[in-house]
Amino acid sequence: MTTTVNAPRNMIFNGDCIDVMQAFDTGSVDMILTDPPYVTNYRDRQGRSVANDDNGRWLKPAFAEMHRVLKDGEFAVSFYGWNKVDLFMEAWRAAGFRIVGHLVFRKRYASSSRFLRYEHEQAYLLAKGTPRMPARVIPDVIDFPYSGNRLHPTQKPVEALRPLIQAFSRPGDLVFDPFSGSGSTLAAAQALGRDWVGIELDNGHYRTATRRLAEANRRAAA
Structure with a gap:
């Protein structure tokens, strides 16, 4: 007997991601x-x-749920704070993720300046199980245009997320962001012909992301 594995598609939940993910099927x-x-x-x-x-x-509980809902042999990309990398590494490894790559997002501006001018963002490429090699291998340094942070205090530019979705998913796949913010990941996934699902705790950002995705849908249908 074949078991159908399902998660919601093309919708955003307003709530705690740990609680919401518990309703998703494994894998x-x-x-x-x-x-x-x-x-x-x-x-x-x-x-x-x-x-x-x-x-x-x-x-730890959030990344444990992320590992559970991700299909075996697939990828997760997580941004992180460089000065708290020990906490993130511990959570990723405790969840069962393998760390298989590191990404640097190169800015043309400094987000802050103290001991150094901070001109990059960073993320780790995580794997569940043994994934296939990507059809197109992307560089580990990606340009990071300024989003203006108009929709969210740490808004990521869609242009920097698109190469990741193209490399680590296929058209029709379900791309998931449990910390959706203003919906940049979801907007990038939708533009690339992927299904998407997001969770956002803050009600204001949830409403922003919902409006953003609805407007993108209207433009695509016009």
């Missing part, structure tokens, strides 16, 4: 691309903050 998503809180108590120039960025209690 039901094809790729994860996410930008979780960096556990740095971040506040931007406008005073905006990120939910749950003041603690790391969610790290």
